[in-house]
Amino acid sequence: MAGDAHEGPRAAVGLHGDASLRLLAKLKFKGALRLQVRRAKRPAGMLFFGLGLLLMGAWIFSLFKGAAGGMREAAEPPDERTALFVAQVAIAGIVLLSILGALQFRGLFLPREEIERLFSAPLTRAQLVAYRLTTAQSRSLFGAALFGVVCAQRAGNGLYGFCGAALAMLTVPVLGQAAAILFGDAENRLARLAKRLPLRLFSIVGGVALGLLAVWLVFGPEESPFAPPELESLRDSAFLQALLLPAWPWARAMVARDFATFAPSFAFGLAFLWLARRATCALKVDFRELSLETSADVARRLNRMRKGGVANQAEAARAPFGWTPPWLFGRGPFGAIARNELAAILRKARGTLFLLVVAGALLAFFSHMLSRKLASSAAAQAGVDALQEARLAASGGVALLLVVGTAYLCSSLRFDFRSRLHQMDQLKAWPVGGATVFLAVIAPETLLVWLIVALGVLAPAAFAGSIAGWHVAAVLFQPLLGLAWVAIDNAVFLRAPVRYTPGEDSAFLHMGRALVLMLLRLFFMGGSLFVALLPGAILLYGLQAADFAPTVAWTAALSVAWFVLALCCAGIVWLGGRAFDAFDVARDRG
Amino acid sequence: MNASQAPALEVLAFGKTYETHRAVHDLSFVVQPGEILGLVGPNGAGKTSTLRSIAGVLPVAEGRILVDGWDVALHEQQAKSRLAWIPDDPQPFDTLTVWEHMEFSAALYRVREWRARADALLSDFELTEKRDALGGELSRGMRQKLAFACAWLHEPRLLLMDEPLSGLDPRGIRSAKQSIQRRAEAGSAVVLSSHQLDLIEELAHRILILDRGAKVFDGTLEEARARVAPGSSLEDIFFAITKDPKG
Numbered sequence: 001m002a003g004d005a006h007e008g009p010r011a012a013v014g015l016h017g018d019a020s021l022r023l024l025a026k027l028k029f030k031g032a033l034r035l036q037v038r039r040a041k042r043p044a045g046m047l048f049f050g051l052g053l054l055l056m057g058a059w060i061f062s063l064f065k066g067a068a069g070g071m072r073e074a075a076e077p078p079d080e081r082t083a084l085f086v087a088q089v090a091i092a093g094i095v096l097l098s099i100l101g102a103l104q105f106r107g108l109f110l111p112r113e114e115i116e117r118l119f120s121a122p123l124t125r126a127q128l129v130a131y132r133l134t135t136a137q138s139r140s141l142f143g144a145a146l147f148g149v150v151c152a153q154r155a156g157n158g159l160y161g162f163c164g165a166a167l168a169m170l171t172v173p174v175l176g177q178a179a180a181i182l183f184g185d186a187e188n189r190l191a192r193l194a195k196r197l198p199l200r201l202f203s204i205v206g207g208v209a210l211g212l213l214a215v216w217l218v219f220g221p222e223e224s225p226f227a228p229p230e231l232e233s234l235r236d237s238a239f240l241q242a243l244l245l246p247a248w249p250w251a252r253a254m255v256a257r258d259f260a261t262f263a264p265s266f267a268f269g270l271a272f273l274w275l276a277r278r279a280t281c282a283l284k285v286d287f288r289e290l291s292l293e294t295s296a297d298v299a300r301r302l303n304r305m306r307k308g309g310v311a312n313q314a315e316a317a318r319a320p321f322g323w324t325p326p327w328l329f330g331r332g333p334f335g336a337i338a339r340n341e342l343a344a345i346l347r348k349a350r351g352t353l354f355l356l357v358v359a360g361a362l363l364a365f366f367s368h369m370l371s372r373k374l375a376s377s378a379a380a381q382a383g384v385d386a387l388q389e390a391r392l393a394a395s396g397g398v399a400l401l402l403v404v405g406t407a408y409l410c411s412s413l414r415f416d417f418r419s420r421l422h423q424m425d426q427l428k429a430w431p432v433g434g435a436t437v438f439l440a441v442i443a444p445e446t447l448l449v450w451l452i453v454a455l456g457v458l459a460p461a462a463f464a465g466s467i468a469g470w471h472v473a474a475v476l477f478q479p480l481l482g483l484a485w486v487a488i489d490n491a492v493f494l495r496a497p498v499r500y501t502p503g504e505d506s507a508f509l510h511m512g513r514a515l516v517l518m519l520l521r522l523f524f525m526g527g528s529l530f531v532a533l534l535p536g537a538i539l540l541y542g543l544q545a546a547d548f549a550p551t552v553a554w555t556a557a558l559s560v561a562w563f564v565l566a567l568c569c570a571g572i573v574w575l576g577g578r579a580f581d582a583f584d585v586a587r588d589r590g
Numbered sequence: 591m592n593a594s595q596a597p598a599l600e601v602l603a604f605g606k607t608y609e610t611h612r613a614v615h616d617l618s619f620v621v622q623p624g625e626i627l628g629l630v631g632p633n634g635a636g637k638t639s640t641l642r643s644i645a646g647v648l649p650v651a652e653g654r655i656l657v658d659g660w661d662v663a664l665h666e667q668q669a670k671s672r673l674a675w676i677p678d679d680p681q682p683f684d685t686l687t688v689w690e691h692m693e694f695s696a697a698l699y700r701v702r703e704w705r706a707r708a709d710a711l712l713s714d715f716e717l718t719e720k721r722d723a724l725g726g727e728l729s730r731g732m733r734q735k736l737a738f739a740c741a742w743l744h745e746p747r748l749l750l751m752d753e754p755l756s757g758l759d760p761r762g763i764r765s766a767k768q769s770i771q772r773r774a775e776a777g778s779a780v781v782l783s784s785h786q787l788d789l790i791e792e793l794a795h796r797i798l799i800l801d802r803g804a805k806v807f808d809g810t811l812e813e814a815r816a817r818v819a820p821g822s823s824l825e826d827i828f829f830a831i832t833k834d835p836k837g
Contacts, residue, residue, distance in 0.1 A: 024683075027694060031685025035724065113681035113725075120645040121698050122671035261702035286649050 006042070018123055021131035024114075039509055051512030063149045080255060083156065085235040087251035088244040090151075091168050093210065095247070098176035100206040105298070106184040107290030108132055108177070115295045119288055126281040127176065133277055136173035144169035156257035164253030164262070167269045170248070171276065178280040184290040187284075193282060250269035333432045338438035345415045345444055398474045401456050404481050409449040410489070416442050417490045417580075421497055424585050435577025442486045442576075449486075450479040469551070474559055480565045487572040488524045492517055528568040536561030598623045598748045598779030599644065605652030606639045606803075613639045614803045617653070621779040622795075623747065626770065628794030630782040630824075632832055635800040637783045638678070640807030641750050644677045644781070645675035658747045671699060674746035678753040680737035682725030685701045688712065691740055701743035711739040714769060716762070730757035738766060742773065749773060749780045756790060767793060791824040 040049040043359060108129060110118060147169050148162035155161020234240055244251075249268045256262035325346050329338035420427060420441065427437060454475045461467045496517055498510075540557035544550070599621040604745060607615040614636035621627045629637050642648045644655050644661050644671065655662040660669040682691060692712070696704035712718045715735040720728065728736060734757050741749065754770070755763050770793060774780050784790055790797065799807040807814060807827075815822050818830045 020700075023697045024694050025688050027690045028683060031683065031690070031724065032686070035685050113683050116642075116645075116647055116675065116677045116681075117698075119647040120670060120675040122667040122669075124667060253765065254836075288647065288649050292647070585689070 016129040018131065020121075021123070021127060022134075023137060025131065025589065035253055036509065045509055048512030048516065049079070049509045051515055052508030052510070053512070055511055055515060056508065060146070060149075063146065080156070080257075082128065082231060082235055083154070083255040083273035084248075084251050085231075085240075086154075086256045087151070087164075088247040089140050091247040091250050092244050093214075094169070094172055095175055096206075097210065098172045100210075101178045102179035102183055103174045103206075103293050105176075105180050106187055107180060107287035107294050109180070110291060112295055112299050115292060119291075125285075129181070129283070130277070130279045132175055133177055136177065137170055139264060140170055140173050142241050151254055155264070156255055160256045160262040160266075161254050163266060164250055164256070164269070167253065167266065167273065168247075168250040171269065171273045172278055174273065174276045178276065178283065181283050181285050181287055184287045185285040186292065188286070225363070228495055245517075249319045282304050283586050315587070328447070329389075329440065333430070334436050336438045337430070337432070337437060338443045342413055342444040344419065345413070345448060348415075398470055402453065402478055402481070405453045405456055406449060406478060406485060409452055410445070410482065413448065415443050416486060417493055417497075425585060427580075428583070428585060433577065435574050438487070438490070438576040438580045439569055439573050442483070442490055446479060446483045446486050449482045453478050453482075469554070476562060476564070477558075480562065480569055482563070483569050484572055485525060487569065487576050488521050491572065491576040491579045492521050492524075494576070497583070524572070528565070528572065532562050532565035532568050535564055596656065597621060598599070598625070598658055599781065600656040601640070601644065602655070603653040604643065604650065604655060606636065606638065606648070607651070608641060611804055614643075616801075617800070617803075617805055619798055619805065619808055621748070621781060623777045623779050624685060624774050625796060626774050626780040626794050628790030628797045629781055629800065630787065630790055630797065630828060631800035632784070634802070635832075636803040637800055638752055640800070641675070641752055641781065641783055643686060644748075645673060645750050646670050647675065671744075672746060673748040673750060674744065675709060676737045676740035676741050676749075676751045676754055678756065680733050680734055682736055684724065684726035686725050688717055688725070688728075688736055691725065692743060693735055695740040695743045701744045704743060708739070708743060710807070711742050715765065731759055731762050734758055735762060738769065742769070745778070748751075749776055749778050751780070752783045753786075754782065754784070755786060759806045781797050787824040797824070797827075799828065799831050807831050 036049075039045040108125075110128070110132065138533040144166040148166035151165035152158040152162040155164075249265045249272070253262055253265035253269055256265065325339055325343040327335050327339050328342060427441075430437060432440075457471055457474050457478075458467065461471045496513070498513065536557040539560050540553050543553035543556060548556075597620045599619075601619050604614060604617045605612070613634075617636075617640060619627070629640070631637050636746055639648065643650050644662065646666055650663045655669075657669040658672045660672065662669045683694075686694065689708070689712075692704070692708040695701070696708065701707070709718075712721060715734070715738055717735055717739060720732060723732075725733075725736070733756070738754070749770070751770075753799075758766060767789070770780055770782070777807065780793075782790065782794060791811065792815070794811075796810055797807065798805065799804055805816070811827075813830075814824070814827045818827045822830070
């Protein structure tokens with residue numbers, strides 16, 4: 001008779017869930033290690049793994065060194081009330097972010113290889129929650145230790161600071177999971193109404209608002225109507241004290257200077273963690289449908305994330321702005337391929353594109369503010385006049401915007417070969433040369449980045465009525481810089497088409513490889529700029545030595561640099577075409 | 591109720607609604623031990639929703655489902671310990687070896703003395719050589735075979751399979767068919783959902799046809815032939831019974 005092989009009913013849920021789930025966690029951990037070792041056995045894998053390990057080790061060492069220094073300096077005690085307040089704010093902020101994140105992960109998140117298997121297995125939901133909490137807390141261990149080390153630097157007692165902070169960090173996943181299940185329950189109860197609530201948007205807007213608040217408090221302009229309040233006045237606010245009261249025990253453990261203060265707070269935190277785990281496991285909520293939706297949603301998002309930047313993660317919309325994408329690059333094969341990419345940008349980026357423009361404007365503003373500050377201190381040191389200071393500030397702001405803006409926008413958009421890796425079979429079959437396909441794929445993104453940066457450069461200058469030569473030069477140089485960067489980035493990517501998403505295993509190996517590939521890109525970019533700027537610099541030096549007017553000398557030098565950079569771009573595109581031709585579709589690890 | 595004489599599966603007035611879409615309504619059927627039920631229907635007929643609800647992956651909000659006499663909603667664990675669910679695209683754990691999948695399945699369903707049985711199953715499904723291969727290294731067909739082996743390990747009283755043969759090579763298809771038949775002969779009830787009508791025709795003792803969430807036929811192939819036309823194939827029956835959405 002079938003079914004005689006299995007044992008009787010299972011025991012009630014323990015603190016760490018069912019034995020089979022503990023076995024699963026153990027096997028998965030062992031498997032991840034085995035995979036890491038297997039990959040690291042290859043020469044390239046070993047090199048990348050070593051580099052990744054070195055990077056991580058150096059970072060952790062710097063943290064520990066800082067922590068040790070902090071502990072030594074702790075003989076000079078900081079203001080206890082302020083330290084307590086800052087710790088409370090930090091804990092409350094992390095918990096709030098975690099709860100906002102729970103809006104996106106309603107129910108219980110289980111990866112796709114687990115969900116159908118575990119939901120159909122004879123396990124209680126409490127056991128599944130316990131397993132998930134253990135997994136989440138295990139993943140948090142490393143982060144908790146790092147956060148503990150960072151806090152130990154500033155704490156009155158390094159050990160207490162470490163323990164208090166680590167305990168707080170291990171409690172956060174439990175609160176986040178409880179919130180996710182309760183949000184899911186609310187959604188189940190509110191049914192249609194909840195479906196209409198844009199919870200993910202709330203989550204994103206909430207996160208952005210918190211981020212902006214933090215930026216304002218730290219970097220807000222002083223001596224202006226928008227000046228942020230002093231830390232002391234925030235600390236003494238009765239309203240904030242009441243609001244932050246729930247974070248008090250953990251904060252108190254973090255900033256404690258003696259055992260008598262630390263012990264009760266830490267004990268309370270431990271008891272709370274135990275109770276919170278039990279309570280979360282005991283929640284009587286049927287989260288299965290929401291969990292299935294969440295898991296499918298996360299799988300979709302991860303899949304999109306593997307295709308490129310943030311903009312690529314959006315779903316495509318059918319009718320962008322009610323019109324079809326224009327044929328900006330002609331009606332030939334090149335134009336058709338480029339239009340395809342343009343359509344992807346317009347149909348997918350939507351809100352992201354708008355956010356990028358806003359981010360670009362903010363970047364322009366901050367680069368202007370920062371360059372003003374820097375120029376002011378530089379001018380004070382050099383003793384230059386106010387006009388020179390203003391010029392220095394403006395040119396510094398433009399240069400900053402040009403470099404940071406281009407890098408930021410290119411890494412955010414990523415409508416390039418990353419998003420086409422799964423379609424390389426088709427791309428390779430197109431009756432067009434490799435370089436043409438290569439350029440056509442990256443041209444729309446380059447154009448878009450140019451438009452946004454040009455807007456960021458020219459709009460503030462036009463508003464101030466002071467468009468100068470360097471503004472025009474920046475706008476003329478940006479498309480070449482952008483094209484060179486995107487082309488190098490994609491050429492390297494086509495030679496080493498590997499993608500990594502958060503949560504994947506072999507993190508050290510990926511970290512090392514990412515470092516090598518980034519250095520390679522920077523090397524090519526630096527080489528291109530050097531080759532392009534050298535003739536211009538020589539010409540400038542010669543013309544200045546021959547007493548030509550500065551305007552003439554600069555115009556001639558920049559023109560030569562522009563043409564040489566354009567030639568470099570052509571060369572990089574050709575190399576990119578070669579990389580495309582050499583791309584082996586059988587190698588695709590997408 | 592713990593009735594070993596109870597049907598292996600009893601579905602009573604089951605319904606499933608997604609927001610405003612009614613995927614399945616008023617569905618009732620019974621599967622006896624040793625019986626293979628072929629579940630067929632056009633896309634969107636509600637086959638997978640039904641199977642996932644029986645498996646306990648989706649909650650049962652309407653009607654009742656009893657597995658070996660245990661109500662899936664009220665005695666979830668008892669019911670689940672008696673069934674095995676193989677989805678249409680089984681996902682193994684990337685970092686676990688084939689053998690570790692068996693080890694985990696044995697722990698999950700509390701199978702005693704599982705090693706010899708696991709060895710035999712791996713041999714049956716031609717996975718012995720892949721014993722130490724990682725889940726992420728398996729082809730589509732191998733994944734399917736591994737899912738079969740894991741599902742067979744605890745000798746379930748009820749087997750639920752959604753498109754079980756997709757991705758298998760001819761040899762794999764033959765061994766899977768034989769294995770399903772052997773499981774039925776050993777007393778397991780099997781519910782087999784597939785668009786491969788020849789497979790259903792070959793294996794199923796009884797056929798349940800769903801269309802737009804409703805049962806439109808439940809009976810043997812002979813009964814279906816008697817209703818449509820003598821000597822007709824399951825394909826003919828399928829087209830005769832289900833409606834063309836275009837009218």
